[in-house]
Each structure stands twice: as C-alpha cells, then as structure tokens.
Amino acid sequence: MVPAELWFTERQNDNLTIGLRIRKILHSEQTEYQTLDVVETVQYGNLLVLDGCVMTTDKDEFVYHEMIAHVPMHTHPNPKKVLVVGGGDGGAIREVVKHPSVEKAVLAEIDERVIENAKRYFPQIAQGFSDPRVEIQVTDGIRHVQEHPGEYDVILVDSTDPVGPAAGLFARDFYQAVYNALKEDGLFVAQTESPFVNQDLVRGVFQDVKSVFPITELYLAYVPTYPTGMWSFTMGSKRYHPLRDRQPARTADTRYYTEAVHEAAFTLPRFVEELLKG
Amino acid sequence: MVPAELWFTERQNDNLTIGLRIRKILHSEQTEYQTLDVVETVQYGNLLVLDGCVMTTDKDEFVYHEMIAHVPMHTHPNPKKVLVVGGGDGGAIREVVKHPSVEKAVLAEIDERVIENAKRYFPQIAQGFSDPRVEIQVTDGIRHVQEHPGEYDVILVDSTDPVGPAAGLFARDFYQAVYNALKEDGLFVAQTESPFVNQDLVRGVFQDVKSVFPITELYLAYVPTYPTGMWSFTMGSKRYHPLRDRQPARTADTRYYTEAVHEAAFTLPRFVEELLKG
Numbered sequence: 001m002v003p004a005e006l007w008f009t010e011r012q013n014d015n016l017t018i019g020l021r022i023r024k025i026l027h028s029e030q031t032e033y034q035t036l037d038v039v040e041t042v043q044y045g046n047l048l049v050l051d052g053c054v055m056t057t058d059k060d061e062f063v064y065h066e067m068i069a070h071v072p073m074h075t076h077p078n079p080k081k082v083l084v085v086g087g088g089d090g091g092a093i094r095e096v097v098k099h100p101s102v103e104k105a106v107l108a109e110i111d112e113r114v115i116e117n118a119k120r121y122f123p124q125i126a127q128g129f130s131d132p133r134v135e136i137q138v139t140d141g142i143r144h145v146q147e148h149p150g151e152y153d154v155i156l157v158d159s160t161d162p163v164g165p166a167a168g169l170f171a172r173d174f175y176q177a178v179y180n181a182l183k184e185d186g187l188f189v190a191q192t193e194s195p196f197v198n199q200d201l202v203r204g205v206f207q208d209v210k211s212v213f214p215i216t217e218l219y220l221a222y223v224p225t226y227p228t229g230m231w232s233f234t235m236g237s238k239r240y241h242p243l244r245d246r247q248p249a250r251t252a253d254t255r256y257y258t259e260a261v262h263e264a265a266f267t268l269p270r271f272v273e274e275l276l277k278g
Numbered sequence: 279m280v281p282a283e284l285w286f287t288e289r290q291n292d293n294l295t296i297g298l299r300i301r302k303i304l305h306s307e308q309t310e311y312q313t314l315d316v317v318e319t320v321q322y323g324n325l326l327v328l329d330g331c332v333m334t335t336d337k338d339e340f341v342y343h344e345m346i347a348h349v350p351m352h353t354h355p356n357p358k359k360v361l362v363v364g365g366g367d368g369g370a371i372r373e374v375v376k377h378p379s380v381e382k383a384v385l386a387e388i389d390e391r392v393i394e395n396a397k398r399y400f401p402q403i404a405q406g407f408s409d410p411r412v413e414i415q416v417t418d419g420i421r422h423v424q425e426h427p428g429e430y431d432v433i434l435v436d437s438t439d440p441v442g443p444a445a446g447l448f449a450r451d452f453y454q455a456v457y458n459a460l461k462e463d464g465l466f467v468a469q470t471e472s473p474f475v476n477q478d479l480v481r482g483v484f485q486d487v488k489s490v491f492p493i494t495e496l497y498l499a500y501v502p503t504y505p506t507g508m509w510s511f512t513m514g515s516k517r518y519h520p521l522r523d524r525q526p527a528r529t530a531d532t533r534y535y536t537e538a539v540h541e542a543a544f545t546l547p548r549f550v551e552e553l554l555k556g
Binding site for chain 1: 285287291292293294295296297298299321338340341474475498500501502505506507508532533534535536538539541545546547548549551
C-alpha cells in the first residue's frame with residue numbers, strides 16, 4: 001500500500017501554485033476577519049496561512065522580517081517611535097526592537113487571533129512581543145494611522161495581500177495618512193508584492209507613494225515562499241535617503257541583512273527599473 | 279459542469295512543488311539521454327522540461343541566460359573563444375554572441391533532441407544558433423573539455439540538475455578539466471542550484487572550485503521557475519576578478535543585466551556568506 005501524502009497547495013494566482021508536503025495540520029479557524037490555518041511543513045517548518053495565502057514560515061521568515069524592518073530602521077538616524085501596521089506574527093517588531101534607540105514600538109493589528117496563534121505556534125517569531133517597549137493594539141491600522149498625526153519616526157506596513165482586510169493599505173489615501181502620521185523627518189516601508197507577477201500593483205504603488213513623498217525607492221529580497229521568490233518593498237521618506245543616509249549596522253543578529261545587502265537591495269534588474277518609470 | 283484543469287507540477291524536491299496551469303502539452307519524447315517535454319503554460323509561456331525538471335520558460339529565461347553569460351563575459355577584457363557546456367536551448371549562447379569580441383562560440387550539448395526542440399518550440403531562445411560564429415557540437419561536454427586544453431577564454435557550464443547526464447559536471451575532476459581547457463587568463467561559470475535548499479551542493483562546489491582556481495566567487499539571481507527563486511552561479515577565474523576587473527557593458531540588449539546588477543549580484547545575504555565559509 002502506498003501511504004497517503006498530505007500536501008498544502010497555495011494558488012498564488014490563477015495559473016501558479018506552490019506545494020509543500022505537510023506533516024500535520026496544527027490549527028484551522030475562521031476569525032472575525034479571515035480564515036487562519038497553521039500547518040507543519042517538512043521543507044519550511046510551521047506555516048501560517050491567512051485566507052489561503054502563505055504569510056510566513058519558520059525557516060524563511062528571517063528574510064522578509066529583517067528586510068522590511070532593518071532597511072528603513074537603518075535609514076533613520078535615530079528611530080525612537082515606530083509603528084507596525086499588520087505584522088501580527090510579531091516578526092517585524094522583533095527586528096525593530098533590536099535597535100537600541102527605539103523607545104516605543106506599536107503594533108496595530110486588526111486580528112487578535114493572528115497574534116494569539118503566532119504566540120502559540122511561532123514562538124520564535126512572536127518573541128518580540130515580550131519586549132517592554134512593545135505595545136500591542138488590536139485595531140484597524142488605517143484608523144490608527146489617521147488618529148496619530150506627526151507621531152512616528154518609522155512606519156512599517158506589514159500587510160497581507162491586497163485583497164480582504166488589507167485592500168485599503170494599497171491606496172494613495174492611505175499613503176497620505178501615513179505621511180501625516182510621520183514626524184517631519186519620518187519614513188515608511190510597505191511590502192509590495194512581486195515585480196514578476198504583480199507588475200500593475202508594483203508600478204501603481206510606486207507612483208502613488210511618489211506622489212506623496214519626496215523620496216521614493218523600491219528594494220528587493222529573496223523570499224522563497226512568496227510567488228516567484230522575488231519580493232519588493234517600497235519606501236517613502238520625507239528627508240532621509242536609504243543609500244545616502246544609511247546608518248552603520250546596529251545589530252549583528254541577522255541572517256540576511258548586512259550593510260552590503262542593504263545597498264545591493266536597491267539595485268534593480270533592468271525590467272524592474274523600467275516598470276517603475278511608468 | 280466544472281471544466282477540467284490541466285496543470286504541470288514539478289516536484290522540486292521530496293517536499294516542495296511548483297504548479298503551472300497549462301494550455302496544452304506540445305511535445306513529449308524519450309531521447310537517448312532523458313525525457314523531454316514541452317508544455318504551454320499560462321503564466322510563463324512555453325516550458326521546457328528535462329527528466330521532470332523545469333529547464334527554461336519563455337517568460338523568465340532572460341534572467342538565467344543573461345546572468346550565466348554576461349557576468350563572466352564582462353569579467354574578461356577580450357573574450358574571443360567561448361564554450362558553452364550543455365545549454366542546448368541556445369539561450370546562453372544567444373547572450374554570448376552579443377559580445378563583439380567573440381570570434382567563436384562552441385556549444386557542446388550531449389542531447390541533439392534538446393537543440394532540435396528548442397529550435398521548434400523556443401525560437402526566440404534558440405536564435406543564437408544562427409549566428410555564424412556559433413559552432414554546435416553534439417558531444418559529451420566533459421570529453422570536449424578534456425580534449426581541448428588551453429583553448430578557451432570563457433567557459434559556461436549551463437547544465438541540468440546534478441542527476442542523470444549532468445552529474446559529472448558537479449565534480450572536482452571536471453573543474454580541473456575546465457581549468458586545463460582555459461587559456462592562462464581564462465575563467466568559467468557554472469549554475470550551482472539554490473542556497474536555500476541545496477546547501478551541501480552549493481558549499482561543496484564552491485570549495486571544489488576554490489581548490490582549483492585562484493579566484494572563486496559566487497553570485498545570485500532571481501529565477502522564478504527554479505526552486506525558491508534564488509539561484510546561484512559559481513565563478514572560477516585564473517586572473518580576472520568579477521568586481522575589480524569588470525568591463526563596461528558591451529550591450530544594452532538585456533532585460534535583467536546591467537553594470538549595477540553585475541556588482542550587486544555578488545553581495546550575498548549573511549546566511550549564504552556563512553554557508554561558503556565551509
């Protein structure tokens with residue numbers, strides 16, 4: 001008898017899937033906002049799935065979380081107050097609090113169940129929550145941003161894909177609200193999908209951010225469990241430039257980020273450069 | 279009635295798959311050396327499959343072929359005679375002949391059926407074959423290298439995965455033979471899989487090449503249809519260094535490669551740097 005095989009298959013779009021062999025399904029629930037599943041995969045360890053989309057895995061989460069956090073944090077000379085919109089797994093804020101200048105790091109996550117399940121099934125990702133400088137707010141990130149003008153040095157938009165609860169995080173109005181929530185020398189970064197398959201979105205977000213912020217730059221990182229493995233992040237900044245104003249590394253506790261990686265991440269393949277031109 | 283869906287699924291390893299929706303199966307055969315399939319996918323256009331492994335697709339082939347060719351070609355100040363081992367689809371040699379200094383570009387491909395099917399189903403990849411400087415030899419690349427000492431300026435090892443006919447291309451003896459087939463200032467590059475999932479291979483090849491060549495460097499590119507999307511190339515060089523001796527770009531006819539991309543590709547994430555330390 002051939003033993004049964006258990007596989008998790010994500011439909012990354014209508015025409016593309018990634019499949020991961022799983023040892024077992026650890027948890028499934030319908031939260032107030034989305035479906036939430038946790039499965040144990042052979043390749044990548046535990047996997048968090050929201051509305052059927054891969055969010056993070058034990059084995060490759062370091063890439064995304066280090067790159068969404070350390071690039072903007074090392075662009076700001078003295079980030080004291082930081083906001084993470086979304087990011088309920090805790091990985092981004094874990095990296096944020098590696099910066100000694102941080103006095104307060106607020107997590108504005110709409111779905112408390114993401115936080116609770118991260119603590120249970122991804123303790124090494126959620127470990128940042130225990131830092132005394134971290135404040136967890138279960139709230140709509142859009143409203144939080146609107147209600148805190150001029151308050152933050154750095155804002156990270158660590159969202160799900162631009163469908164469901166995160167759709168409003170990919171709109172020009174939101175980037176304007178983020179601009180307003182930043183101090184006069186503040187900056188922000190958002191995850192902005194793959195330039196190989198989400199070209200309209202990458203271009204649209206870049207143009208929208210550019211229409212709001214004087215400095216707009218896109219950078220890339222290798223995230224194996226996201227579609228195509230090439231992931232983009234878009235930075236909008238009021239004053240500091242990610243290359244000209246880059247700060248010396250404040251932590252050696254990274255597995256992907258280095259000073260050289262920070263610089264190289266902004267070097268774009270020609271087709272991505274051309275995509276951003278318009 | 280729900281219409282049937284046709285999918286191509288590659289088992290990238292025991293625990294990981296990529297799935298591509300296909301419009302139709304264009305061709306399937308058993309050659310003397312391997313199984314060969316061509317399918318038309320929605321996401322990536324036509325797809326060439328050897329022994330069940332994704333080799334190349336219409337839509338993303340430019341990344342791999344530009345990066346395996348232009349990085350070594352732009353490291354050599356005056357490449358006249360170039361060898362491609364494998365590479366029967368023609369993509370690597372198409373990029374090689376964009377360099378005006380090239381007088382002769384030899385393709386040593388063991389399986390004539392790969393060449394024939396590339397001409398039929400991937401004409402824009404195979405177009406390099408029609409350049410008068412190109413010489414196609416249907417032969418064992420290992421033997422060709424052994425029989426041509428001191429002959430080449432640049433050698434590209436554009437192989438399949440290290441199983442089946444290509445296994446011998448991932449061995450120290452082969453790198454020594456490549457060294458011998460190069461002129462006194464020659465250099466070579468081989469595709470060397472993904473640092474995320476083929477860590478032992480990446481480390482082993484790097485150490486083997488380093489034991490033969492005075493200059494050994496690894497670089498990376500985003501290849502969406504290869505496992506994890508992060509692909510590595512290992513360069514061994516007798517004299518020229520890929521960064522210190524990099525030449526100005528000799529062609530603007532690229533979609534991935536630029537002078538800045540050449541430089542940035544050698545910047546490695548910390549975990550890859552540490553992998554190479556042994």
